[in-house]
Amino acid sequence: MVATLETLPEVEIALDRQTALAESVVAVRDLVKTYRDGTEANRGINLEVRRGEVCAILGPNGAGKTTFLRQLTTELRPTSGSIEVMGIDVVANPARAKRLMGITPQEAGLFDRLTVQQHFEYFARFKHLSRDTAHSASTAVMLKLDLMTVRKRLVRSLSGGQRRRILIGLALLGCPPLLVLDEPTTGLDPATRRRVWKVIRNAVRDGATVILSTHYMEEAERLSDRIGIISEGELIAYGNLDELLSRVDRSYRLSYRDLSSESRVRFCESFAAAQRCVERERLTEYSIARASLEDVYFKLTGAAFDETSETL
Numbered sequence: 028m029v030a031t032l033e034t035l036p037e038v039e040i041a042l043d044r045q046t047a048l049a050e051s052v053v054a055v056r057d058l059v060k061t062y063r064d065g066t067e068a069n070r071g072i073n074l075e076v077r078r079g080e081v082c083a084i085l086g087p088n089g090a091g092k093t094t095f096l097r098q099l100t101t102e103l104r105p106t107s108g109s110i111e112v113m114g115i116d117v118v119a120n121p122a123r124a125k126r127l128m129g130i131t132p133q134e135a136g137l138f139d140r141l142t143v144q145q146h147f148e149y150f151a152r153f154k155h156l157s158r159d160t161a162h163s164a165s166t167a168v169m170l171k172l173d174l175m176t177v178r179k180r181l182v183r184s185l186s187g188g189q190r191r192r193i194l195i196g197l198a199l200l201g202c203p204p205l206l207v208l209d210e211p212t213t214g215l216d217p218a219t220r221r222r223v224w225k226v227i228r229n230a231v232r233d234g235a236t237v238i239l240s241t242h243y244m245e246e247a248e249r250l251s252d253r254i255g256i257i258s259e260g261e262l263i264a265y266g267n268l269d270e271l272l273s274r275v276d277r278s279y280r281l282s283y284r285d286l287s288s289e290s291r292v293r294f295c296e297s298f299a300a301a302q303r304c305v306e307r308e309r310l311t312e313y314s315i316a317r318a319s320l321e322d323v324y325f326k327l328t329g330a331a332f333d334e335t336s337e338t339l
Contacts (some may be wrong), residue, residue, distance in 0.1 A: 051111075052078045052205060053099065058108035065163040067087050068094040070260040071190060072108070076253075081231060083247035084240040087328055088259035092240045095257065099238070100132075101125050108184055115225060119175050129198035133209040133240075137190055139183035143174055146193055147184065147200065154201040168196040171226045173219070187214045195223060199230060206230060208239040212246060224250055244321050254320070258328045268320060273324055275318045281305070282312035294318065 053076040068091045076082045086092045097103040099110055101121035110117040117124040137146060147165030156164055169175045172192045177185060182193070191214050198206055206227070212220040220243070227237060229251060243249055247254050254271060258265040264271055272278060275288040277294035281301045285291055295301040301315045 028273075030330050039337065040306045050078055051075050052080075052113055053082075053238065054109075055099070055240065056109045057112065058095070058098065059106045060091075060098060061106045064332065067260050069098070069105075069114045069257075071258075072262045073164065073256070074262060074265060076236060076257060078236055079231060079234070080252040081227065081237040081239070081250050083251035083254045084238065084257060085254060085324060086240075091260040092257050093209055096207055096238070096240060100128060100130050105330050125144060127320050128205060128312055129201070129206045129235075131194045131198045131202035131206075131208040131211050133213075135194055137182045137193060140181060142179050142181055143185070143189075143193060144178040147196060150197050151200050159216065164200055168199050171199075172196050172231075173222060188219060191215060192219070192223070194227070199226070202230075202233065204235060204237070206237045206239075208237065210240050210242060211240060220246070244319075244324070248320050256327055263327050264323070271320060271323045272318055274323055278318045280316050280318050281313060282316070283308075283310045294322070331332075 053074070055072055056075040058069050059067070065086075070091075072095060074082075084095065085199050086090050094103065099112070101124060102118055105118060112124045112127055115124045115127070142150070144165060147168060148161050151161030151164050152158070166175075167257040169178055174189070174192055174196065174283060182190065185193075191211070195208070195211050210228075211227075212223050215223065219304065223247065227239075231237060232304050239250070239251075248268060251265050253265065255262055256271075264274060266285060275294070277296050279301045281293045281295055281304055283291055283293075283305075288318045293301075293304060295304060297314060304310075305313055305315075317318055319332065
């Protein structure tokens with residue numbers, strides 16, 4: 028469980044080592060995870076996340092994203108390599124490292140016979156907040172995530188999207204310096220997803236660093252300072268959006284309809300080349316735009332980006 032910074036001397040020591048925004052909060056070096064059956068879930072991952080950044084992790088299902096996050100959050104022990112969180116070795120000191128984190132796992136159970144408010148207040152006490160502080164912190168989180176109207180309801184009566192928001196809120200309690208969120212907005216409707224984005228941005232504004240995996244391309248583009256793409260256990264790309272877009276040689280997308288009214292897409296090396304194509308093909312219904320993150324993703328992984336359903 029994550030405690031408040033005021034109650035953790037080791038957190039203060041770790042924070043003293045972070046004197047500038049550009050310093051590393053998470054440093055992953057040559058990370059390998061091999062299961063007993065020989066499956067290599069992660070193969071030599073190197074990644075650094077700086078203070079105040081939002082880092083999104085993308086990749087096809089089974090690529091190794093969740094395995095990577097579970098090693099970061101101390102749930103899985105790496106086969107080799109190292110992970111440091113604010114200077115603390117995650118493998119050597121898992122309890123100390125975990126106290127720096129607020130975690131939303133991809134799948135987790137809640138207590139069906141507790142109300143929403145009881146969940147937040149009990150978990151806040153587990154994080155060493157005083158009774159009064161636990162109550163005020165719980166109320167603040169419920170307000171942020173639009174859960175006040177259901178605060179007295181038993182969790183077993185809630186929708187999947189409401190349960191997901193509870194898990195996000197539990198990660199936020201105590202204002203941990205690092206949030207690790209595994210597909211936090213899966214199962215949320217578009218409006219609620221954007222509300223969660225605002226909550227994450229506000230947490231960063233208040234000093235948090237965020238690592239999240241996502242099945243939503245727009246989420247990665249709008250929230251992230253840097254994006255990592257994992258494929259077959261390897262980190263095959265890592266950088267800001269412009270750096271990733273530079274990986275697409277033909278970086279302009281020409282969308283149009285042909286004579287049979289079929290939708291077509293063609294990639295061109297420049298805007299001028301796209302215009303020449305329009306003139307050559309005598310197109311009347313078309314659009315020209317820069318290549319997208321989804322185009323980069325497809326080029327690097329060879330897979331279409333499979334977004335989760337928009338339904339609750």
